[in-house]
Amino acid sequence: MAEVLVQFTDPVVADGVAYTASACGARGHDGLWEGWIEFTPIDGDPPLRSARETTQPNRDDTMYWATGLSAVYLEGALSRTLAADRAPVADFPPATPAFSEPAPAPTAASSRNTTDRGNRTGHAVLDPFAVYRKGEQLLRQQLGALSAWHLVNIIQAHGLSRLDPVQLNAMGEPGLIELIVIAVAGRGGQPEATRRAQSAGRVRAARQHASPARR
Numbered sequence: 001m002a003e004v005l006v007q008f009t010d011p012v013v014a015d016g017v018a019y020t021a022s023a024c025g026a027r028g029h030d031g032l033w034e035g036w037i038e039f040t041p042i043d044g045d046p047p048l049r050s051a052r053e054t055t056q057p058n059r060d061d062t063m064y065w066a067t068g069l070s071a072v073y074l075e076g077a078l079s080r081t082l083a084a085d086r087a088p089v090a091d092f093p094p095a096t097p098a099f100s101e102p103a104p105a106p107t108a109a110s111s112r113n114t115t116d117r118g119n120r121t122g123h124a125v126l127d128p129f130a131v132y133r134k135g136e137q138l139l140r141q142q143l144g145a146l147s148a149w150h151l152v153n154i155i156q157a158h159g160l161s162r163l164d165p166v167q168l169n170a171m172g173e174p175g176l177i178e179l180i181v182i183a184v185a186g187r188g189g190q191p192e193a194t195r196r197a198q199s200a201g202r203v204r205a206a207r208q209h210a211s212p213a214r215r
Helices: 059-067 071-084 108-117 128-132 136-144 148-157 165-169 172-186 192-209
Strands: 003-007 012-014 017-027 033-041 054-056
Touching (some): 017 071, 033 071, 054 059, 136 172, 148 165
């Protein structure tokens, strides 16, 4: 039976519309738990549901996932839900899920679009480079709201350390946060692929403006 695991107090806003967000979960047909997010417009319009956001072995792990979601993650989930243009359902009381399971998996076309953007960051709840560009303090605040396993996922997804998961988990949340901040700041707030592209662009520009070789 589906249930609301976490109901978030701060509204999530998209296109000028404010939504209340609820992390929901239910046991799937295979015995595993599925987690998704429901967004209810404050103006009374029908609620929306995201596609499946996580699969966990049991309810406790699904609850752990739900309690680690950040505001940035909720904003991204709402954007994906609106982009998918799923049909809404009739309104339900806020404490009761409007759906019994997450939305169907994306179509082949949308899956290709996701792959084109790169799948290394698919399991990270936030992009530390994007947040860092808004300020280091904001990045620290966002990271401080996450659990250790979320932090480890961010580090691995963005290639911020060569340490294995066991070594990373042994560092604890404060150490993981420092590792992320230092690694992101050391790259100037730009992902490695972006930095390489910028460097290649500078090299090409230098070659174009170089003086002709003397004969």
